[in-house]
Amino acid sequence: MADKFWRPRLTVEISEEQAEKLSNYIPWGIRKALFQAIVDDIIENIEQHGEIFLAAILSRTVKLNKKAKFEVKDGDS
Secondary structure, X not given: XXXXXXXXXXXXXXXXXXXXXXXXXXXXXXXXXXXXXXXXXXXXXXXXXXXXXXXXXXXXXXXHHHHOOOXXXXXXX
16 A cells, blocks of 8 residues: 555756746745646646657757747726
């Protein structure tokens, strides 16, 4: 039986600059949900596209900012 108190964790080394920017831009309370969503999207893309998705990410052919489109609306106008 698996230990009910063990939770898998992902530890990734990042640069000091990346750490500072993440700290400035992403509130502590939202980081877990944000990175869980990113991991879910990575898994989904690997399942759909296979290893080519990993190659596209690593070659920077695919980036989050190329896939996302945001529309900001002013109030109810």
